[in-house]
Amino acid sequence: MKPLYAAWLTLLAANICYGQLPYPTRPNFSGKAVVWGRSLEGQTNVPSNALTGVCSVAGHSGLTVALKTNGTIIAWGSNSVIPTAIGAYPFSTITNAAKIGVFSGSLGLLSTDGKLVTMSDGYEGTMLTLSNVVDFGMGLGFRIVLKNDSSVEVFGNNIHGSNKLTIPSAALTNVRAVVAGTSHAGVIDKGGKVIVWGPDWPTGSNPLNVPSEAQTNIVSLSIGWGHALALKNNGSILAWGNNDWGQLTVPQEAQSNNVVGIVADEAHSVALLNDGRVVVWGYGDYGQKIVPAAKRFEAINGYGQAVYAVEASGWLLTTTVNNSLMGSVTSGGYKADNSTQSIQAYPNPGYVFSGWSGDLVGNANPISINMNLSKTAVANFAQDLADNDGDGISNYDEIIVYGSNPSQPDSNNDGITDPQAVGLGYSPGFNFGPLLVFLKTNNTSANSFGLYTTNQIMDLKFGGMVLGKTNNQLSLTYQILESSNLVSWSTNRQETLVISNPPASKMFLRITPKQ
Ligand SMILES: [Ca+2]
Ligand SMILES: [Ca+2]
Ligand SMILES: [Ca+2]
Numbered sequence: 001m002k003p004l005y006a007a008w009l010t011l012l013a014a015n016i017c018y019g020q021l022p023y024p025t026r027p028n029f030s031g032k033a034v035v036w037g038r039s040l041e042g043q044t045n046v047p048s049n050a051l052t053g054v055c056s057v058a059g060h061s062g063l064t065v066a067l068k069t070n071g072t073i074i075a076w077g078s079n080s081v082i083p084t085a086i087g088a089y090p091f092s093t094i095t096n097a098a099k100i101g102v103f104s105g106s107l108g109l110l111s112t113d114g115k116l117v118t119m120s121d122g123y124e125g126t127m128l129t130l131s132n133v134v135d136f137g138m139g140l141g142f143r144i145v146l147k148n149d150s151s152v153e154v155f156g157n158n159i160h161g162s163n164k165l166t167i168p169s170a171a172l173t174n175v176r177a178v179v180a181g182t183s184h185a186g187v188i189d190k191g192g193k194v195i196v197w198g199p200d201w202p203t204g205s206n207p208l209n210v211p212s213e214a215q216t217n218i219v220s221l222s223i224g225w226g227h228a229l230a231l232k233n234n235g236s237i238l239a240w241g242n243n244d245w246g247q248l249t250v251p252q253e254a255q256s257n258n259v260v261g262i263v264a265d266e267a268h269s270v271a272l273l274n275d276g277r278v279v280v281w282g283y284g285d286y287g288q289k290i291v292p293a294a295k296r297f298e299a300i301n302g303y304g305q306a307v308y309a310v311e312a313s314g315w316l317l318t319t320t321v322n323n324s325l326m327g328s329v330t331s332g333g334y335k336a337d338n339s340t341q342s343i344q345a346y347p348n349p350g351y352v353f354s355g356w357s358g359d360l361v362g363n364a365n366p367i368s369i370n371m372n373l374s375k376t377a378v379a380n381f382a383q384d385l386a387d388n389d390g391d392g393i394s395n396y397d398e399i400i401v402y403g404s405n406p407s408q409p410d411s412n413n414d415g416i417t418d419p420q421a422v423g424l425g426y427s428p429g430f431n432f433g434p435l436l437v438f439l440k441t442n443n444t445s446a447n448s449f450g451l452y453t454t455n456q457i458m459d460l461k462f463g464g465m466v467l468g469k470t471n472n473q474l475s476l477t478y479q480i481l482e483s484s485n486l487v488s489w490s491t492n493r494q495e496t497l498v499i500s501n502p503p504a505s506k507m508f509l510r511i512t513p514k515q
Contacts, residue, residue, distance in 0.1 A: 021134040021135075021146070021148050021150060021176060022134065022148075023098070023111075023112055023113055023114040023134055023148065024098035024099045024110055024112065024134060024135065025098055025112060026055050026056070026067065026069065026071065026097075026098045026112070027055040027056055027298070027299055027310075028055075028315070028316035028318075028374035029055060029298045029299070029310070029312040029314065029315050029316060029374055030052075030053055030054070030055055030069045030312065030313065030314035030315070030316070030334040031052075031054055031055075031298065031310045031311045031312040031313040031314065032046070032050065032051040032052060032054055032310065032311050032313065033046045033050040033051070033054045033057040033064075033066045033308070033309075033310060034046070034057075034292055034294060034297070034308075034309045034310070034311050035057070035059065035064060035302075035306055035307065035308050035309070036287060036288065036290065036291070036292055036306065036307050037286045037287055037288030037302075037305050037306035037307050038286035038287075038288070038304060038305035038306045039286075039306065041061065041062040041063075041077050041078040041079075042062075042064075042076065042077045042078050043059045043062075043063075043064040043076075043077050043306050043308075044306070045076065046064075046066075046076070047074065047076050049074055050066040050074045050076070052313070053068045053069050053070070053334075054066045054067065054068055054069070054074075054310055055067055055068065055069050055299070055310060056099070056100055056299055056301065056310065057100075057299070057301060057302075057308045057309065057310055058100045058101060058102045058301040058302060058308055059077065059102050059301075059302055059303070059304070059306060059308050060102045060103050060104060060105070060302070060303040060304040061079075061102075061103070061104050061105045061303075061304055062077045062078040062079035062105045063075060063077045063078075063079040063082050063102050063105045063106070063107060064076050064077045064102070064308065065082075065100050065102055065107060067097055067098075067099075067100045069316075069334055071095060071096040071097050071098070071111075071112070072095075072097070073086050073091075073094075073097060073100070073109065075107070079105040082105070082107055082119075085107070085119065086107070090117045090127065090129050091107070091109060091117055093115065093117065094109045094110075094111045094115060094117055095111070096111050096112045096113065097109045097110065097111055097112075098110055098111060098112045099135070099136070101118070101136060101137065101138040102138065102303070103121060103138035103139060103140065103180070103303065104121040104140060104141075105121065106118065106119045106120060106121030106138065107119050108128075108136055108138050108143065110133055110135075110136055114131055114132050114133050114134060114148060115129075115130070115131050115133070116128060116129070116130045116131075116133040116136055116145065117129050118136070118138065118143055121138075121140070121141065128143060128145075128155055130145060132147050132148045132149075133145055133146065133147060133148070134146050134147065134148050135176075135177050135178050136178060137178050137179045137180030137185070138180050139156075139180035139181055139182055139183065139184070139185065140182050140183060141156045142154055142155060142156025142165065142180065142185070143155045143156055143180065144178040144179070144180050144185045144187075145178065146175055146176075146177065146178040146187075150173055150174055150175050150176070150190070151172060151173055151175070152167055152171055152172055152173075152175050152178060152187060153167075154167055154185060166197070167185075167197070168195055168197050170189070170195050171187045171189070171195045171197070174189050174190050174191075175187045175188070175189050175190070176188055176189065176190045177220075177221065179221045179222065179223050180223065181198075181207055181222075181223025181224055181225065181228065181264070182223075182224065182225045182266070183198050183199055183201065183225075184196055184197065184198035184199070184206070184207045184208070184223050184228075185197055185198055185223075186207070186221050186223050186228070187221075188218050188219075188220075188221050191216055192216050192217045192218045192219065192233065193214070193215050193216055193218065194210050194214040194215075194218050194221055194230055195210070196208055196210050196223065196228065201226075202226045202241075202242050205226070205241055205242050205243070206226055206227075206241050206242060207223050207224070207226070207227060207228040207240070207241045208241075209240050209241060210228075210240065211238055211240050213232070213238055214230045214238050217232050217233045217234070218230045218231065218232060218233075218238075219231050219232065219233050220261070220262055222262045222263050222264040223264055224241075224247070224264035224265050224266055224267070224269075224303075225242070225265075225266040225267065226241050226242030226244075226266075226267075227239065227240065227241030227242045227243065227247050227248060227264055227269070228240055228241050228264050229262040229263070229264045229269055229271075230262070231259055231260075231261070231262050234257050235256075235257035235258055235259050235260070235274065236255070236257050236259065237250050237254060237255075237259050237262060237271060239264075239269065244267070245267045245268065245282045245283035246281060246282050246283075247264070247265075247267055247268055247269045247281065247282030247283065248269075249281060249282075250269075250271070250281070251279055251281050253273065253277070253279050254271040254273060254279050258273050258274045258275070259271045259272065259273060259274070260272050260273065260274050261299065261300050262300075263300050263301060263302060263303075263307070265282075265288075265302065265303055265304070265305065265307075266283070266303070266304065266305060267282055267283035267305075268280055268281065268282030268283045268284060268288055268289070268305070269281050269282050270300050270302075270307055271300075272297060272298075272299070272300045272309075275296075276294070276295070276296030276297050276298065276312070277291075277297070278291050278294075278297045278300060278307070278309055279291075280307060283305070285305075286305045286306070288305055288306060288307050291307075294309075294311040295311065295312075295313075295337070296311065296312050296337070297309045297310065297311055297312070298310055298311075298312035312337060313336065313337050314334045314335055314336050314337055314371070315334070315335055315337065315371045315372070315373055315374040315375065316332070316333070316334055316335075316374040317332035317333060317334075317335050317341060317343075317369070317371060317374070317375055317376075317377070318332045318358075318374075318375070318376040318377070319331060319332040319343060319376075319377045319378075319379070320358075320376070320377075320378050320379070321345075321378065321379045321380070321381065322357075322378060322379070322380040322381060323381060325348070326347065326348055326351040326381035326382070327345060327346055327347040327348050327351055327353065327379065327381040328345075328346045328348075328379075329343060329344070329345050329346065329377070329379040330342070330343045330344050330366075332377070335371040336371065337371065337372065338370065338371065338372050339370075339371050340368050340369070340370055340371070341368065341369050341370075341371055342366045342367070342368055342369075343360075343366060343367055343368075343369060343377050343379075344365060344366035344367075345365050345366075345379035345381070347381050347384075348381075349399050350383070350384055350395060350396045350398075350399035350400040351381045351382065351383060351384055351396070352381065352382055352383075352384045352386075353365050353379065353380070353381055354380045354381060354382040355380050356377060356378065356379060356380070357378040357380055358375070358376040358377050358378040359375040359376055359377060360375075360377045360378075383396035383400075384396045384399075387406075388406050388407055389405070389406060389407050389408055389409050390409065391409035391410075391417055391418050391419055392419045393418055393419055393422065393428075398411075398418065398428075402418065402422065402427060402428050402429075403427070403428075403429060404418045404427075404428035404429065405418075411428045411429065412428070412429060412431060414431050414432045414433040414436070415432065415433065415436055416432040416436075466478075467509070469502075472502070473498065473499070473500060473502075474498070474499035474502050475496050475497065475498050475499065476496065476497045476499065476509075476511075477494070477495070477496045477497075478494065478495060478496075478497075479491050479492075479493070479494035479495075480492040480493050480494070
């Protein structure tokens with residue numbers, strides 16, 4: 001599955017589960033900005049600092065902007081005001097941009113924490129500074145904004161056609177993406193349905209004529225001047241609206257359910273294919289259909305008779321763990337195209353590495369991964385159930401639960417093994433030494449307990465014992481009980497000792513182990 005699809009479907013699944021949309025993330029590849037087509041305003045003169053580390057590029061009417069993988073922005077073109085503005089308030093507050101938008105020489109930036117800043121384009125007159133934004137689009141004199149509660153707002157005026165500020169009720173809630181064309185606004189709802197509104201212009205054949213196939217399963221929408229394109233989740237394109245230049249006639253190369261990105265420009269259309277090729281059709285008098293040679297394009301964008309693309313030279317390797325308490329893994333980052341990377345999992349004490357998931361399988365450690373696309377490697381860890389010292393307690397229980405030594409049956413060398421201490425309800429760290437010494441040293445003295453020896457202390461316990469006197473005859477009845485767990489006991493044997501002819505006046509009895 002292509003990363004674009006995978007990311008989109010992940011977003012969709014998250015939306016369905018939680019009802020709220022996540023803030024945007026930057027594209028997960030890295031490369032150089034490539035711009036072709038109309039270049040009256042300098043947009044094809046890509047500066048040297050946009051030849052590496054770029055993940056998105058957009059432009060229109062004198063302004064071209066590249067988003068770099070570190071979240072910073074580079075701008076160029078004839079609109080010399082913009083590069084200066086990027087360093088000034090409020091653009092300076094966007095330090096971690098995830099999505100860029102350009103229309104009529106105006107810039108919009110959306111950050112990974114949902115902050116949106118857009119410049120005026122000279123038509124709608126005001127700058128926007130908003131928070132809790134997950135998506136936005138920029139048209140002629142208006143901006144459309146999606147908030148993280150799935151609600152939609154449009155800012156601007158009704159220049160160049162009416163009605164685009166009047167949002168249809170079906171597009172007010174339950175939306176997952178917003179799109180702006182020159183004069184039309186549109187959304188994709190959470191069911192993958194396209195809704196477009198704005199003027200009936202060009203009259204009778206325009207982006208408002210959404211085909212019935214766009215009622216479901218749409219993953220991407222692009223609205224141009226008089227036509228629109230939608231991408232279905234099976235990789236096919238729907239095209240409708242004005243066809244004066246053949247912009248609706250999808251070429252054969254893009255008809256194999258192999259499309260991952262679309263752009264509807266003023267009079268031409270662009271598709272990004274899953275093998276990295278870009279296809280352009282429709283109006284081409286500015287050379288926009290002459291696609292430069294590239295190993296693999298990974299993003300397309302743009303407006304105003306030019307095509308803006310990123311030729312990928314690197315991919316994002318994301319490494320993560322199933323539980324950060326259990327271990328760690330080699331950190332990821334952007335890696336060169338087709339490079340081989342070595343990743344290693346490092347289990348914490350008490351845990352073991354149990355295998356890879358994500359884009360890796362198996363349990364080799366370290367393992368190699370080929371970076372021919374953006375990939376995710378998940379290192380999985382589990383409890384270490386081995387018993388290195390053979391004392392009956394697993395390494396996990398020794399290290400994590402009891403804090404005992406997994407390489408030593410008697411962690412504190414006090415004569416009581418770790419499982420014996422645990423069986424008595426004590427931590428293996430409890431020092432039985434003084435108690436054992438006390439019992440041992442009092443064993444044979446005058447004050448002896450006289451019950452059992454040091455070595456027997458854990459194993460022997462007196463059961464019932466009765467000393468009775470009958471007919472002037474004493475008898476001592478005792479029993480020996482046995483147990484395997486110190487909880488339940490059974491009779492091993494019982495005996496009665498008869499003490500004959502006890503004296504009439506005074507008598508002392510003592511019970512000791514037999515010497
Ligand atoms: Ca052990
Ligand atoms: Ca141990
Ligand atoms: Ca011990």
